[in-house]
Amino acid sequence: MLSKNLMAASSKPLILAILRGGENYGYQIIQRVKELSGGELEWAEGMLYPVLHKMQKDGLVQTKWKLSDNGRMRKYYRLTTKGREALNNEKQQWLKVHGMLEKVWQPDASLGTT
Template sequence: MNLSKDLMAASSTPLVLGVIAEGETYGYEIVKRVEELSGGKLQWTDGMLYPLLHRLEKQGFLISRWHVGDSNRKRKYYAITEDGRKTLCEQQQQWQIINQALNKVWRDIQRSGSHDIEFA
């Protein structure tokens, strides 16, 4: 199944902030963590992730630093700021409201049998 670009765009900020809130990390690890969290259904590219990271950093939600890791590779590590945590909390509340509404409407459709949608 291909997820819509609109849904991907809307969910990318809370996903990235959430992953980085787990601990300081770099781009490749973020991509892998999102893939893991989605059971392999979300496979982000560098072209999608890095503009988002730069935007979030410019907005003050992330800070970054260059670090040479164990493999002697220079990587840019990202950490969430206090403003980023506040934004993540706000987005979590918004997504919970949306999720609750969608679940209710889908349950109502299922109960009424008025639509041929199958739910997992």
């Protein structure tokens, strides 16, 4: 189970990455996040939306209301160029963190002195 803080921090790259595969609407994005987390999601689903709105405001995504097959209106989100740049940026940062953590967590490196 992920902690709240970590979830909040990771939500942005997560969403950006999901949207890289093409435009998508809120419910599907949430389903995708759920899937990735193996069903262990700490935050309420509604919380996704303020994040999306914030991203829209920052110019990372664009939105469009579309009529879906079952006759419902859905708001689709799509990455902008700025969004793609942001995704790359996030990726670099996360990979850096990942690399750092990996290095410190090598069994011989960490426990060597004890």
